[in-house]
Amino acid sequence: MSAPPSPDDGLSPAELAAKYGLAVSGARPGLFEYVRQLWGRRHFILAFSQAKLTAQYSQAKLGQLWQVATPLLNAAVYFLIFGLILQADRGMGIKVYIPFLVTGVFVFTFTQSSVMAGVRAISGNLGLVRALHFPRASLPISFSLQQLQQLLFSMIVLFCVTIGFGSYPSLKWLAIVPILALQFLFNMGLAMIMARLGSKTPDLAQLMPFVMRTWMYASGVMFSIPLMLKGRDLPVWVTDVLQWNPAAIYMDLMRWALIDGYEWDVNMPPYAWAVAVAWAVLVAVGGFVYFWKAEERYGRG
Amino acid sequence: MAVAEQRADTHIPTVIADELHIVYRVNGAKTGKGSATSALSRIVKRGEERGVRKVHAVRGVSFVAYRGEAIGLIGSNGSGKSTLLRAIAGLLPAEKGKVYTDGQPSLLGVNAALMNDLTGERNVILGGLAMGMSREQIKSRYQEIVDFSGINEKGDFITLPMRTYSSGMAARLRFSIAAAKDHDVLMIDEALATGDRKFQKRSEARIRELRKHAGTVFLVSHNNKSIRDTCDRVLWLERGELRMDGPTEEVLKEYEKFTGK
Numbered sequence: 001m002s003a004p005p006s007p008d009d010g011l012s013p014a015e016l017a018a019k020y021g022l023a024v025s026g027a028r029p030g031l032f033e034y035v036r037q038l039w040g041r042r043h044f045i046l047a048f049s050q051a052k053l054t055a056q057y058s059q060a061k062l063g064q065l066w067q068v069a070t071p072l073l074n075a076a077v078y079f080l081i082f083g084l085i086l087q088a089d090r091g092m093g094i095k096v097y098i099p100f101l102v103t104g105v106f107v108f109t110f111t112q113s114s115v116m117a118g119v120r121a122i123s124g125n126l127g128l129v130r131a132l133h134f135p136r137a138s139l140p141i142s143f144s145l146q147q148l149q150q151l152l153f154s155m156i157v158l159f160c161v162t163i164g165f166g167s168y169p170s171l172k173w174l175a176i177v178p179i180l181a182l183q184f185l186f187n188m189g190l191a192m193i194m195a196r197l198g199s200k201t202p203d204l205a206q207l208m209p210f211v212m213r214t215w216m217y218a219s220g221v222m223f224s225i226p227l228m229l230k231g232r233d234l235p236v237w238v239t240d241v242l243q244w245n246p247a248a249i250y251m252d253l254m255r256w257a258l259i260d261g262y263e264w265d266v267n268m269p270p271y272a273w274a275v276a277v278a279w280a281v282l283v284a285v286g287g288f289v290y291f292w293k294a295e296e297r298y299g300r301g
Numbered sequence: 302m303a304v305a306e307q308r309a310d311t312h313i314p315t316v317i318a319d320e321l322h323i324v325y326r327v328n329g330a331k332t333g334k335g336s337a338t339s340a341l342s343r344i345v346k347r348g349e350e351r352g353v354r355k356v357h358a359v360r361g362v363s364f365v366a367y368r369g370e371a372i373g374l375i376g377s378n379g380s381g382k383s384t385l386l387r388a389i390a391g392l393l394p395a396e397k398g399k400v401y402t403d404g405q406p407s408l409l410g411v412n413a414a415l416m417n418d419l420t421g422e423r424n425v426i427l428g429g430l431a432m433g434m435s436r437e438q439i440k441s442r443y444q445e446i447v448d449f450s451g452i453n454e455k456g457d458f459i460t461l462p463m464r465t466y467s468s469g470m471a472a473r474l475r476f477s478i479a480a481a482k483d484h485d486v487l488m489i490d491e492a493l494a495t496g497d498r499k500f501q502k503r504s505e506a507r508i509r510e511l512r513k514h515a516g517t518v519f520l521v522s523h524n525n526k527s528i529r530d531t532c533d534r535v536l537w538l539e540r541g542e543l544r545m546d547g548p549t550e551e552v553l554k555e556y557e558k559f560t561g562k
Contacts, residue, residue, distance in 0.1 A: 020313060021403070022315075022402055026394060130392050130393060132407075133433065134433065296391075
């Protein structure tokens with residue numbers, strides 16, 4: 001080894017780096033720079049989510065038909081059990097209860113699968129994270145987008161179910177768009193929080209199904225919270241708080257928009273829209289910042 | 302650090318590694334009873350985790366790479382070559398020490414972004430997007446990528462799912478996608494070993510071309526001949542430590558003595 005005579009000789013590595021304007025490799029960019037990078041990767045995010053969606057059913061003979069068939073079968077099972085066998089209506093009448101139930105299941109599944117995909121977004125794609133450069137938030141966002149596209153297929157089935165039980169399209173149905181947008185924001189934020197937690201503790205993937213099931217039962221997927229608590233000796237705010245739970249609020253808004261017999265004054269908690277917006281903004285912004293804070297650490301195995 | 306060559310005109314550093322340490326953490330690799338409780342304590346307790354094995358893959362490596370250099374990385378299997386490349390690319394966070402780079406170094410490899418269930422066509426687009434190319438760039442390079450891979454030489458295979466490809470075909474497509482982009486600092490990890498003889502020739506030519514555009518090239522290889530052909534400086538890693546750093550011939554001679562060739 002022969003050291004060349006150079007004016008740089010006495011410099012420490014850090015000084016040398018500063019002199020030639022070298023930056024620390026893999027350093028976390030600022031928040032606004034990060035958003036800009038993420039926006040630059042929007043095509044990748046979209047393409048990745050669509051690729052995942054397509055790959056899901058590519059081995060099946062019926063192929064992409066399963067994207068509609070899966071929710072359809074789901075709805076059929078609920079109709080069979082609750083509609084035909086149990087004939088349950090939980091005080092709502094069967095015409096309201098079946099669409100109520102199916103809406104609840106689909107809307108909750110949207111959040112549930114986003115959370116589950118979020119947990120594995122980093123830990124399940126370590127190969128990708130360790131091979132290529134991109135803002136890591138692309139992954140949880142892409143997975144949430146995949147779930148959104150899956151939900152849009154489910155919505156087709158949901159429309160058929162509601163119409164089949166006598167709730168016809170009206171102006172109220174336009175509210176579906178903002179409701180889905182808010183829920184998507186909420187899910188995306190949650191997926192980013194779960195992605196960071198899951199990258200540090202992959203065990204969460206085993207734990208989350210139980211957490212999600214508890215959340216599902218507490219959110220009134222199969223029963224109406226106000227009807228369930230009516231007549232019990234509970235303060236009014238207990239019902240409100242239970243209904244302000246993000247999963248419950250998005251389900252209830254969707255039911256109100258879709259189902260004719262699901263009246264606002266009876267079923268909705270106060271400030272329903274405000275709470276829905278608040279959850280979406282809070283979790284989306286909070287989740288994004290929380291995820292970004294650990295940006296340079298993803299990929300450490 | 303000492304530098305092998307004297308090039309007054311191009312004496313501009315592009316990559317500086319400063320006492321770099323990389324540690325992998327492997328969950329659940331500790332054998333024995335009580336793995337459930339140790340898992341629990343892992344969640345409850347922060348800090349020094351139990352039940353987690355640490356693999357110290359790179360131990361205090363320092364060097365400076367300059368513009369225009371082609372640097373070979375050699376060493377036996379598991380000596381930390383690939384890990385070092387990933388750390389330079391900023392893909393693996395450093396445990397201690399720092400890597401400074403000029404621009405964004407990129408690793409030649411998109412394997413992880415590709416999906417076996419998708420057609421070759423869609424994988425070209427997906428891989429290009431994953432590498433940060435724009436849709437227009439991919440569109441203009443698309444035919445070039447497909448032709449280079451030679452996938453369509455034996456019929457229209459590009460519209461079939463990648464899982465139907467032979468391992469050689471898949472490797473060729475992967476390399477073609479990866480090599481479609483120009484890079485500032487380029488790192489190549491054993492890429493020359495893929496495909497048949499004809500394709501190897503073609504990819505060697507492509508790498509030389511990439512080298513012309515790139516500021517600095519790093520090449521990991523177990524093939525001393527391809528190191529001799531392409532590199533003018535060699536870093537020899539052994540057990541995560543930098544054992545030798547110098548001109549290709551000098552280091553390779555020592556290395557060949559060491560491996561008993």
